Amino acid sequence: xxxxxxxxxxxxxxxxxxxxxxxxxxxxxxxxxxxxxxxxxxxxxxxxxxxxxxxxxxxxxxxxxxxxxxxxxxxxxxxxxxxxxxxxxxxxxxxxxxxxxxxxxxxxxxxxx
Amino acid sequence: xxxxxxxxxxxxxxxxxxxxxxxxxxxxxxxxxxxxxxxxxxxxxxxxxxxxxxxxxxxxxxxxxxxxxxxxxxxxxxxxxxxxxxxxxxxxxxxxxxxxxxxxxxxxxxxxxxx
Numbered sequence: 001x002x003x004x005x006x007x008x009x010x011x012x013x014x015x016x017x018x019x020x021x022x023x024x025x026x027x028x029x030x031x032x033x034x035x036x037x038x039x040x041x042x043x044x045x046x047x048x049x050x051x052x053x054x055x056x057x058x059x060x061x062x063x064x065x066x067x068x069x070x071x072x073x074x075x076x077x078x079x080x081x082x083x084x085x086x087x088x089x090x091x092x093x094x095x096x097x098x099x100x101x102x103x104x105x106x107x108x109x110x111x112x113x
Numbered sequence: 114x115x116x117x118x119x120x121x122x123x124x125x126x127x128x129x130x131x132x133x134x135x136x137x138x139x140x141x142x143x144x145x146x147x148x149x150x151x152x153x154x155x156x157x158x159x160x161x162x163x164x165x166x167x168x169x170x171x172x173x174x175x176x177x178x179x180x181x182x183x184x185x186x187x188x189x190x191x192x193x194x195x196x197x198x199x200x201x202x203x204x205x206x207x208x209x210x211x212x213x214x215x216x217x218x219x220x221x222x223x224x225x226x227x228x
Contacts, residue, residue: 103155
C-alpha cells in the first residue's frame, strides 16, 4: 500500500519570502515522488519528480524539492515566493517507475504582496 | 505542441441520466489514465489503458462506470444512471512508455454536477 500526507491545509507566505510545502509518504520499496500544481478550474501541471540519485531535485518555475529517505519526506521549496505561486499543490507517490499515482489531499498556498 | 484535451469542460445532468466524457491524449502517448477529484481532495485513480488495453481498474469504478480506448488514441468515460455522489472533476492524464520514470500530463478536467 502507498500513501501520502500533506500535513498543512494552507500555507501563507509573504512575497519574496521562502516557501516550503511539506509532504511525507509511505510506500513499499523505492519511492517515485512527484509534485503537481493546480490553478483554479484547471488541470494539474507537473512541477518535478524524484528519481534515485540527488536528494535535491530542481523543477519548473524555480521550484525544488528535497528528498529525505530517513524521514520519508519530499518537501517542496522555493527560495523567493511570487504572488503568482498562489495555487493548490499536490504531492504524489507510486512504487514503480510507471502506473497509478497516489495523491495527497493538497496544500493551498497563499502568497500575499 | 498540444496538451491533453478533455470535452466537455463542464456537464450538468439530472440524477439517473447517462453522461460520457472524452479525453484526447498528447499525440503518441500510449498510456492514458482517468482520475476523479472531489472538492478538498487529491485526485483518485479510476482506471488506466496501455494502448487500447484497459490494464487496471480501481474499486471506485462501480458497474455504472465504463471506459474505453478503442483505437489506442482518445478515450471515453461513461457513467450510467448518474447519482449525486458522482459529482466531481474527472481528470485524464497521458504518458509515453519509455525507459526512465514515467511522467503523467493532465488535461483540464471535466467538471460534472449531478442534480
